Amino acid sequence: MTQRGTLGVAVVGTGKMGADHVRRIDGVTSGARVAAVVDLDTARAERLADGIDGCTAYTDPDAAMAADDVDAVLIASPGPAHEAALLTAFEHDLPVLCEKPLTPDAASALRVMEAEQKLGHRRVQVGFMRRYDAEYMRLKELLDSGRLGRPLMLHNRHRNATLPVPGFTSEMLINDAVVHEMDITRWLLDQEITAVTVMKPRPSSNAPEGLQDPQFVIFETDGGAVVDVEMNVNCRFGYQVQAEAVCENGTARIGDAHGMLVNSAGQWGGSIAPDFVARFEDAYDREVQAWVDATRRGEVTGPSVWDGYAAAAVCETGVTALTEGGRREVKMIDRPELYRS
Amino acid sequence: MTQRGTLGVAVVGTGKMGADHVRRIDGVTSGARVAAVVDLDTARAERLADGIDGCTAYTDPDAAMAADDVDAVLIASPGPAHEAALLTAFEHDLPVLCEKPLTPDAASALRVMEAEQKLGHRRVQVGFMRRYDAEYMRLKELLDSGRLGRPLMLHNRHRNATLPVPGFTSEMLINDAVVHEMDITRWLLDQEITAVTVMKPRPSSNAPEGLQDPQFVIFETDGGAVVDVEMNVNCRFGYQVQAEAVCENGTARIGDAHGMLVNSAGQWGGSIAPDFVARFEDAYDREVQAWVDATRRGEVTGPSVWDGYAAAAVCETGVTALTEGGRREVKMIDRPELYRS
Amino acid sequence: MTQRGTLGVAVVGTGKMGADHVRRIDGVTSGARVAAVVDLDTARAERLADGIDGCTAYTDPDAAMAADDVDAVLIASPGPAHEAALLTAFEHDLPVLCEKPLTPDAASALRVMEAEQKLGHRRVQVGFMRRYDAEYMRLKELLDSGRLGRPLMLHNRHRNATLPVPGFTSEMLINDAVVHEMDITRWLLDQEITAVTVMKPRPSSNAPEGLQDPQFVIFETDGGAVVDVEMNVNCRFGYQVQAEAVCENGTARIGDAHGMLVNSAGQWGGSIAPDFVARFEDAYDREVQAWVDATRRGEVTGPSVWDGYAAAAVCETGVTALTEGGRREVKMIDRPELYRS
Amino acid sequence: MTQRGTLGVAVVGTGKMGADHVRRIDGVTSGARVAAVVDLDTARAERLADGIDGCTAYTDPDAAMAADDVDAVLIASPGPAHEAALLTAFEHDLPVLCEKPLTPDAASALRVMEAEQKLGHRRVQVGFMRRYDAEYMRLKELLDSGRLGRPLMLHNRHRNATLPVPGFTSEMLINDAVVHEMDITRWLLDQEITAVTVMKPRPSSNAPEGLQDPQFVIFETDGGAVVDVEMNVNCRFGYQVQAEAVCENGTARIGDAHGMLVNSAGQWGGSIAPDFVARFEDAYDREVQAWVDATRRGEVTGPSVWDGYAAAAVCETGVTALTEGGRREVKMIDRPELYRS
Structure with a gap:
């Protein structure tokens, strides 16, 4: 080549x-x-x-x-x-x-x-x-610019209209869905996740019997940030991913997706993407x-590969936090030389 | 007393x-x-x-x-x-x-x-x-501050879900509805209206036979501003009043009324006021x-009373522009001493 | 009388x-x-x-x-x-x-x-x-209508530009500020708060030495809802109170306060209220x-008085959670007959 | 090939x-x-x-x-x-x-x-x-769906921060800038433009001596729609293109471009694209x-080529309306067979 x-x-x-x-x-x-x-x-x-x-x-x-x-x-x-x-x-x-x-x-x-x-x-x-979504890229650029000061908190919403696949389990909410927020948190903040807590709201009646949905997941990072994730796989209204970074001197929010505004039948507003393909194509x-x-x-x-490993390590901790409760610390090896830039 | x-x-x-x-x-x-x-x-x-x-x-x-x-x-x-x-x-x-x-x-x-x-x-x-609506008051305050420079244009939208009263005529669109934009234009810009043109889109099929609805009305002012009004009494979706002032260094828009945002059933957005009472209470x-x-x-x-007279004079011109076509100049007496501040 | x-x-x-x-x-x-x-x-x-x-x-x-x-x-x-x-x-x-x-x-x-x-x-x-704010009233009305299903989570933001008073302590963040979210949570959901956890992001450099600001507070309720509060008293950019209720079939957000939209100098947007007086007058x-x-x-x-007592009880728990860490359960007496409706 | x-x-x-x-x-x-x-x-x-x-x-x-x-x-x-x-x-x-x-x-x-x-x-x-802009494509799709009924009016805004090139003339506002709205109007509505009127606000003090900027241009179409264009080449605040289609049963607006919302320094909002490259890349x-x-x-x-010809014909009419005033009718040949679909 x-x-x-x-x-x-x-x-x-x-x-x-x-x-x-x-x-x-x-x-x-x-x-x-x-x-x-x-x-x-x-x-x-x-x-x-x-x-x-x-x-x-x-x-x-x-x-x-x-x-x-x-x-x-x-x-x-x-x-x-x-x-x-x-x-x-x-x-x-x-x-x-x-x-x-x-x-x-x-x-x-x-x-x-x-x-x-x-x-x-x-x-x-x-x-x-x-990491290649235009809005996340703009948010990253803004955070990296330092214009708003150090990030203190990050609020994430991750909502699916319905179960991605039949038989989706409570652990899969962590491993297949929250994993995106784990990576995006590490990337946006350039910090590692050190602890995970999973709060369990009483499940939605849209969720199948036995599925802990929604989950409210909290990360702590080695930079002192607190990050929360609303994870929801039966919200019914569409696919929606949002993030708000709260910095010392300002906040920035993405994901409202307010491209076209329509007035009709007593309502102003617009349509919500039906699935992740439409949102992230x-x-x-x-x-x-x-x-x-x-x-x-x-x-x-x-x-x-380091990012892939970190996601896997945080996911394992997340599943423990989900199943055993309480705040769980993440165990990871030191970052090898090859993966330091 | x-x-x-x-x-x-x-x-x-x-x-x-x-x-x-x-x-x-x-x-x-x-x-x-x-x-x-x-x-x-x-x-x-x-x-x-x-x-x-x-x-x-x-x-x-x-x-x-x-x-x-x-x-x-x-x-x-x-x-x-x-x-x-x-x-x-x-x-x-x-x-x-x-x-x-x-x-x-x-x-x-x-x-x-x-x-x-x-x-x-x-x-x-x-x-x-x-003039006592909180948003119009904020817009007036901003224009008066001079922060955006001189106003060049003003875009107005005035939409009713359905005919305010049965038997509403094309002239009443001018006299009872557009009259609000006449007054608000004079007040926001602190200028008099000197000419009126009424454009007539092909009527909506929601309008009763014979009613010219919607109308698109254009004012010219003695300060050189051009002002347009979309007047619509059968828009079906609710009552909505909006204004955007276009100034030399910026624009300001009111009337989006985006107080509470709801996600549901594939839609983000909110409700539109049903009528002027809800909007202007x-x-x-x-x-x-x-x-x-x-x-x-x-x-x-x-x-x-001068404002009441001016509205009446502009309305009469507007009705002439509506019925006879073309651009029509407004005739008014000089402003009496009592009404100068 | x-x-x-x-x-x-x-x-x-x-x-x-x-x-x-x-x-x-x-x-x-x-x-x-x-x-x-x-x-x-x-x-x-x-x-x-x-x-x-x-x-x-x-x-x-x-x-x-x-x-x-x-x-x-x-x-x-x-x-x-x-x-x-x-x-x-x-x-x-x-x-x-x-x-x-x-x-x-x-x-x-x-x-x-x-x-x-x-x-x-x-x-x-x-x-x-x-409880008398127009937007909270609309949110309450929507939740009570049942149109969105049962509330699962409530996300709250409470941001002050600067310390409300000099000498504001970490405990006062709970007692004087978060207390509003305690009451509004109980009122919106019509549920009692049963446990409080306080997460502590590394303090903003805008905060005086020794003040734990911001705080990220989590309530659990007897209806199984999980509620989070971002409490921030040095955000610099203004006074902002927002809430998003996440229900089974939709979400509703208030507090964006997007009344007048201005385009100027490379920016679209509007102004943020300077303080609680402007926001809640x-x-x-x-x-x-x-x-x-x-x-x-x-x-x-x-x-x-029951609501006043409940707020005090939850505040006491919140201060314990803040100072001693971990998840703390709220102790309250049974609701007396007089305060049941 | x-x-x-x-x-x-x-x-x-x-x-x-x-x-x-x-x-x-x-x-x-x-x-x-x-x-x-x-x-x-x-x-x-x-x-x-x-x-x-x-x-x-x-x-x-x-x-x-x-x-x-x-x-x-x-x-x-x-x-x-x-x-x-x-x-x-x-x-x-x-x-x-x-x-x-x-x-x-x-x-x-x-x-x-x-x-x-x-x-x-x-x-x-x-x-x-x-015609290949994602938002215009969504608007076209919505109009074609008939969901909002027949289009009655179209409001367009076309704003440049500064003169696209030095020496830009009043005629070039029509030929190089408004021409986009001519084409997009024909495409969105699937109608031909039959008359053009150009209103002339008192020029902005940002405009060079002798330039008629802004212009407010009105099209009439053979389908009975009335279309207005705010054309502005010295708005200072950025590059902004917006359109609102007003139909019998609703309206749809594009161009607000509210991707990322930032709170900082007393303001909520976001940035405006600096130029057409950023907006239309x-x-x-x-x-x-x-x-x-x-x-x-x-x-x-x-x-x-028919679309290219139609734009040229409407531009010529627009320049006449600009220089000679009044409402001017567009003269075009009949559409040749090759360009009918």
């Missing part, structure tokens, strides 16, 4: 998310093409490959990564398959965009982190796509473009 | 508006009481008077104004009866709050103005209550209180 | 708050007059009384309450003087509007509650004026008018 | 706008590459071409369009050069994205339209990029991508 050439990407996993990335790289992203699709379901992979010039279907990730026209890997398989795919990519020394979670738990994330350190350079960007586009652009420049940017 | 005594008010006309003022003076306004109610419908007047300590019912306005316990007059009878009531009040030299319109046309308004000049001092406050309260307070101090403030 | 007569009010305490109530009853409130002002500082009381027809200055509350022209009492003296003044009012069986706090602690509040029960009927309205007016109206009808409405 | 191949684009004109399109096609747009850049300034063209793999610099548009690797043309040269470049592209039968204006006047636009008709199929997309990206996508599918979509 020369810097200016078109990046040949192998997409590993062609479920809902993988197929969407295939469509994106084929028709939206500049400077990249889908060179390979990999899925255990051969027929599915071949169907996808058929529609794209010069795209080959594979069942084995290793074979795809060994192909001459593959310059980079996008991992979108189920979480438990990530570790193996990442290690294979490391063997081929290929740049990787790995969908979140990096791996399902802190121990496996540690193993991936060790492997990348052995490689000696960063290869992985983890798919925390909120631009962020996904921007994330993949940023990865392609950096890769073509020979760089690795964005969320690192 | 001593300055600190309670003001005894005679309310002339006890229809919807008059009865509402009786209720207001009895239970909301400080420093005043309803001493008399006057209506040709004796039974109606007596029913009202019965509920209020020390209140007498009259049929004849002159008798009421002659009563010892009447210190001031509030005229809320139909427009055609205003001239006579005002002249009677002048005979008794009583302070008056006269509901709009001052009188139904410019000629009669001129006669009232001459009579007040003969009296030698201002006695009348005209009921242009929008506070303005009415403030208007009457301001009149009572000024009267107790021995002063006359607020919109004057 | 007949129902329709003008209510003669004795105002006890003529400091900043008392003097403001004197001005209000004299010039804003309908149906009441200031019959007496009471202050240990005789000169001060006489100065105030001089400006008002028929108003007498007193040093002794008992003398004022015994006067023939005194029908009701407004207590605005310092908190520690409230208990004695309330008991005196009970002896005269006079209706009372008592500024918050009812008394400085739960024990004294209990004594007042016992005295009122002995009297056999409610006499006291406690000055939790937020209308609420004070409405509170006193509601008290006068109810009193003239022979009724006692609004926040009761 | 096969449907799935990468589109080789020749960019004609490499001034500010042309260079920006080169950057866009090189690094943002998917499925296209810059195959040629054309400029009379050879050095400038070569500098640009040097940075891009497989890109050739030309001085002569005809030579570039004849090149084997050129599949499509983007014209970004000055307006007077458009006609010749378009006719050359027609000779090569190449798809064209032509920056606005199509040509400088209605007569030359007619000639282009005749040439394209002779070709027998549409080849040109005109660069009215507002996404629209440009989307416009070029839409053109590339359609071209690869062998289609021509978007604003047509």
Whole structure:
């Protein structure tokens, strides 16, 4: 791959998310093409490959990564398959965009982190796509400017109209949903989360029997900030993600999404996004473009394996706080040299 | 009446508006009481008077104004009866709050103005209550501060859910509704209106056959400002009054009324006031209180007979512009000494 | 006092708050007059009384309450003087509007509650004026309507530009400021607070050395709701009070206060109220008018002695949570018969 | 060019706008590459071409369009050069994205339209990029849905902080700025503009001597709508484009751009875009991508030569209305068959 050439990407996993990335790289992203699709379901992979010039279907990730026209890997398989795919990519020394979670738990994330350190350079960007949302980027820019002083608190709202998938459990609220706020908190504040408390309102009657929904989660950080998350997966009215940073000399709020205002039938207002695709589609586009652009420049940017590990460690603490109650401290290893900038 | 005594008010006309003022003076306004109610419908007047300590019912306005316990007059009878009531009040030299319109046309308004000049001092406050609306007051204050520079344009929206009364005519849109924007334009800008143009969109299918609704009315002023009014009496979604002043260095908009924001059923937003009572109730309260307070101090403030005359003159021009088309210039007498401040 | 007569009010305490109530009853409130002002500082009381027809200055509350022209009492003296003044009012069986706090602690509040029960009927309205704020009233109405389902969470923001008074302590953040959210939470949700946790962000550099500001306070209620309060007394940018109720099927937010929108110098937006007077002046007016109206009808409405006691009990718990850390349960007596509706 | 191949684009004109399109096609747009850049300034063209793999610099548009690797043309040269470049592209039968204006006047636009008709199929997309702005697209979708009923009025605001270029004339306000509202009005309403009136507020003291700024322009359409445009090129506070469609049963407003809300220093609000690049960058990206996508599918979509001609005809009428006053009717030929869908 020369810097200016078109990046040949192998997409590993062609479920809902993988197929969407295939469509994106084929028709939206500049400077990249889908060179390979990999899925255990051969027929599915071949169907996808058929529609794209010069795209080959594979069942084995290793074979795809060994192909001459593959310059980079996008991992979108189920979480438990990530570790193996990442290690294979490391063997081929290929740049990787790995969908979140990096791996399902802190121990496996540690193993991936060790492997990348052995490689000696960063290869992985983890798919925390909120960092590429235009509003979060503006908020980050404002906080980094120091114009409002030091951040003291961060209030987050994360609302889904209905259960993301049937059978969603109380732990999945932490692992699959609150995890976004864990990462965004660490990124916005540039601080690590040191303790987690989970408050449990009496569940909504919209929630299935036995599901602790909503949850009100509180993080403490090593910079002394207190962060709260309203996590809600049955709010019925739509998908809504909001954040307000409270700083010493001002506050900033994003997520009201008041683009078009309509007056009709006794109401002023507008519509709420139905789901995370509608809300964050631009962020996904921007994330993949940023990865392609950096890769073509020979760089690795964005969320690192360290960020994937930290999310996993905080999630494990969060689940303990949820199930056992009280305030729980987060245990993490020291940040390795490779992940300090 | 001593300055600190309670003001005894005679309310002339006890229809919807008059009865509402009786209720207001009895239970909301400080420093005043309803001493008399006057209506040709004796039974109606007596029913009202019965509920209020020390209140007498009259049929004849002159008798009421002659009563010892009447210190001031509030005229809320139909427009055609205003001239006579005002002249009677002048005979008794009583302070008056006269509901709009001052009188139904410019000629009669001129006669009232001459009579007040003969009296030698201002006695009348005209009921242009929008000047007492908290948001218009803030806008006026901002414009007067000069912070945004000279006003160049003023955009107004005036929307009713449905016809204010059955049988509302195209001319009544000008005389009963746009008249508010005429007065508020003159007050906000402190300029006179010199020309009127009425644009006629193809009528809404919500409008009854033959009614020119909506209308888009354009004023030019002697200060060089251009002012537009969207006038709409069948907008269906509620009652909404908005204004945006465009100045040399900024703009200011009022009327969005975004007090409480609700997320529900796929929508963010809030409710729109159903009618002018809901929208302007506070303005009415403030208007009457301001009149009572000024009267107790021995002063006359607020919109004057000159303002009532100007509104009538501009309305007449507006009706000509509506019926004959094109741009029409406003003819007015020079402002008499008494009405210059 | 007949129902329709003008209510003669004795105002006890003529400091900043008392003097403001004197001005209000004299010039804003309908149906009441200031019959007496009471202050240990005789000169001060006489100065105030001089400006008002028929108003007498007193040093002794008992003398004022015994006067023939005194029908009701407004207590605005310092908190520690409230208990004695309330008991005196009970002896005269006079209706009372008592500024918050009812008394400085739960024990004294209990004594007042016992005295009122002995009297056999409610006499006291406690000055939790937020219940009379137009936006909180709309929010309460919406919650009571059930349209959004059961409330699950309540997010509150309470921000002051600077310390309300010099020497403000960490405990005073709870007792003087968060106390408003305690009452408004109980009122909005119609639930009792059962536990308090205080999170302590690293203090703002705007806060004086040693002051824990901001604080992030969490209430749990007997209805299973989780309520958070951002309490901030050095936010610099203005005075701001916001609340968002999160219900099963929707949320409702108040306090954005977006009345007039200005575009200027690279910014859209509007001004933030400088202090609680600007924000809540209308609420004070409405509170006193509601008290006068109810009193003239022979009724006692609004926040009761029970509400004053509950606030004191929750405050005591809050101070413990602040100073000792962790989650603290609230201890309260059972609600006496008199205070059940 | 096969449907799935990468589109080789020749960019004609490499001034500010042309260079920006080169950057866009090189690094943002998917499925296209810059195959040629054309400029009379050879050095400038070569500098640009040097940075891009497989890109050739030309001085002569005809030579570039004849090149084997050129599949499509983007014209970004000055307006007077458009006609010749378009006719050359027609000779090569190449798809064209032509920056606005199509040509400088209605007569030359007619000639282009005749040439394209002779070709027998549409080849040109005109660069009215507002049609690709996300908010305008949502507004169009809402209007087309019929949910609010027929559009009656359209209120537009178009504000620039300062003169776009030095020496901007009163006519250029119409031709270079209001032209956007002309096109967007025709597109949103799917109606032709039949008359133009230009109201002239007393100029802002921010405007250079002799410039009629602001202007308040009124369109009438063949569907009976009345449309107003506030055009302002010295508003000082930023770049702002807003539109409110007033329909029979509701209104819809875009352009408030309230993405991030900041509280600081006595103000709530946010920042206003400094210029049209910041406001419409996404629209440009989307416009070029839409053109590339359609071209690869062998289609021509978007604003047509007819739209370019209509804008020119309305602009000419607007300039007459500006210089001669009064209401002026628009003269246009009948819509040719090729431009009816």
